[in-house]
Amino acid sequence: MSTSNHHLNNRPTAANLENPLYYLENMETVVAWVANHHADLLSASENAQLSAFFELPRPARALLTRMVMRSGDLFRADKLNYPELGSPECDALKKLVVEVWLDAAPLLTLDDLFRLYTLVELRPAFAPILMQAGCAKNLAKAQMRKVLQNTFGDARSVVDWLGGCGAPVVRVNSMALFDRVRLMFFGNLRQSWSDFVLVELGHHRYEQVQFTSEARAFSERSQVDTYLAMNDCRECLDAGMLAAEVWAQVPQPSDNPWLTSRRDRLLLELGRQAERQGERKLALEALAASGHREARLKQLRLLERMKRFDEAWAIAANWPHAELSDAEAQGLARILKRLAAKVKQPAPLALQRPPLREFTLTLPQTGRSVERVVRDHLSSPDAPVFYMENTLINSLFGLLCWNTIFKPIPGAFFHPFHSGPADLLREDFVSRRQAAFDQCFATLHDGGYRRQILDSYATKQGITNPFVTWPALNDALLTLALDCIPALDLHILFKRLLLNIREHRSGFPDLVRFYPEKSPPELCYEMIEVKGPGDRLQDHQVRWLQFFASQGIAASVCYLRWQTGEATP
Structure with missing residues (x-):
């Protein structure tokens, strides 16, 4: 195949925006x-x-x-x-x-014609018909189309529609x-x-993932056809088509894991749509067939609304809690509590949440953000405080598991300009890489994690990674974090992160305080969430704080109050 000056065997690069083409x-x-x-x-x-x-x-x-x-x-x-x-x-x-x-010379429908031409251009062609119908000469475009739609149902060429007056269409x-x-x-x-053609991709640096035929999401043409068919189904749902009609067009399950995850998401949306349209039986069938992590809770809630309490209880009571993130476990617990009363079963014991550590500071207002005000107040040479929010733990994870994140497996990478794997937020992201993640976590026990993180920091500097925030890192901070955060804590935090990446990548406390002069079992670091006047904890922040407390990881909430006489922000 001739490709002009394009070299297929070379790694492609993005065009310079200074080139008009x-x-x-x-x-x-x-x-x-x-x-x-x-x-x-x-x-x-x-x-x-x-x-x-x-x-x-x-x-x-x-x-x-x-x-x-x-x-x-x-x-x-x-x-x-x-x-x-x-x-x-x-x-x-x-x-x-x-x-x-x-x-x-394409054939145009009436809708095509009215989309392409102005009212001034259309009036002369349809004036006789509109006059015969008794319509006013100054009829608006939408009204004109409504009058004509029952008369003109066929597609015609521009010449047939407008004679020689219409501008050509291709x-x-x-x-x-x-x-x-x-x-x-x-x-x-x-x-x-x-998303590709009109952006300056050269603004970023991308990991050079190896592209092989084995790592392609599609291994045969029929799989591309299956995806296109599922996309048609989703567009039909978005256009408001009846879910029952779309259900008949959904492709059969595939042995391609990547396509399976796409089908699961389609069935989740079809189930939602079916319920909104009053097709509860179909909604249950679609949700039961979907392997999406949100589908089962939606299935339980629908069974509950349909008063099919025994079925819902049988599913909910046997649901392994290990599969759930905190938010999902919370939703399941609420359903079980309601169902227990309906099926006359003992209500499950409420999970005892440890109390959160809290303290209050009253400080003068400086015009800076509440996080920075508290950081500057608490920080000292022997206990420095950093404003990190979600960046530190995520970055440490991204640096440790760099090669696993960028492992070339089917459906993960399609082109050389990915900032991360395409399946990052899909349900099987971890399971498809489980062995590689296990090797990363093993370094947290044999001591190799420190060298692995520092090597990634040194060799991958500036390359995009969905977990790593480069501007927030430097050599001193990284060394301090690795000195003060025990490997066991990193293991605990990373495991929770992988349980639900979409949900758990956020909600970390704002500040991290290190105690570099101390050694375990003394407290070597702690995390602090800052809340200013009128602010309150969000649900995902509460879940992280409760998790810290349950794991013995030092974390607290600082409520900042302004000194009397100072204006509240």
């Missing part, structure tokens, strides 16, 4: 990447089309890229104005029509192919072309 360079990167890594998942004609894309003159490639990036597949020729092409748009259009990338013939390319590059259809 930077969007074309980025599009060429996408197409070349897919052509190189996924040619076997494309048909012969699709591969030929991608090859032909690079054979087009640059202005034609750029104009086609502009149209692909925009919404829809229909465009007025007179509205295509891109001076950076370096040649007239009409010349590029002619080339694209000759090469069959564009249809120069349709992109290959939008489905570009959608397929977009899916295989991004790993989803949620991201638009603008």
